Amino acid sequence: MSLWLPPDRRVTTDDESAAPGPARPALFLDRDGCLIEERHYLSDPEQVALIPGGPAALRRARDAGFLLIGVSNQSGIGRGKIDERQLDAVMCQLSDLLAAEDAALDAFFYCPHAPEDGCSCRKPAPGLLEExxxxxxxxxxxxxxxxxxLSDVDLALDAGLAAALVRTGYGREQETVLRQRDATGDRVLVADDLPAAVSAILAEACR
Ligand SMILES: [Mg+2]
Ligand SMILES: [Zn+2]
Structure with a gap:
């Protein structure tokens, strides 16, 4: 598993690790199809497009006290479709687009492996949460x-977190599968997009 930080924060990495203090609520945010529009094996920074309303939603969650942590399967690396340099360029662009609207992620963790690698960090495996x-x-x-x-939903449910599925990206087809499978009482929030999901989560958190 791997951590991506913006260039200006890389020098202070060690100082931030295992920050003490009270435990905070966190939003673990999928990237492709959730924070930004889904693009197949995204490698070109010019193709990064934020989900409308996303930065404002992140600001509201941050102001409510949530840590904002990206968690992403990037099997394009393990499959040889994209390289780490392209991932870095895409992430720099995403970071810049968020910063232009006064939003940011606290960190971004990604799995660079292919499915057949059998790693412990490809969602729904819990490695990125452990990191x-x-x-x-x-x-x-x-x-x-x-x-x-559903790999995002199952990451949450298997680790005892709450799950929200957004209908952007692959979400609409995944919602159909979710509704068909035996939910055994698992409650999954389904929302049209990231801003709607954050609104519902904040409403619940304030109750
Ligand atoms: Mg996704
Ligand atoms: Zn992995």
Whole structure:
């Protein structure tokens, strides 16, 4: 598993690790199809397009006290479709687009492996959450995973977090599969997009 930070924050990486202090709620945010429009094996920074209303939603969540942590399967690296340099360029662009609207992620963790690698960090495996635990003090019972795939939903449910599925990206077809499978009482929030999911989560958090 790997951590991406903006260039201006890389020098202070060690100082931030395992930050002490009270555990905070966290939003674990899928990237493709959730934070930004889905593009197949995105490698060109020019193709990065934020989901409308996303930065404002991130600001509201940040102001409500949530850590904002990206968690992303980037199997394009393991499959040889994209390289780490292209991922970096895409992430720099995403970071710049967010910063232009006074929004930011606290960190971005990604799995660079192909499915057949059998790693412990490809969602829904919990490796990216464990990596986040090594750097941040976050609280399981008040934290959410938001994404457009069942791998995001299952990452949350398997680890005891709440799950939100967004209908952007692959979300609409994944919602159909979600409704067909035996939910065994698991409650999954389904929302049209990231801003709608954040609104529902904040309404719940304030109750
Ligand atoms: Mg996705
Ligand atoms: Zn992995």
């Amino acid at each position: 986040a635990s090594a750097r941040f003090s976050w609280e399981r019972t008040t934290s959410w995973v938001i994404g457009d795939k």
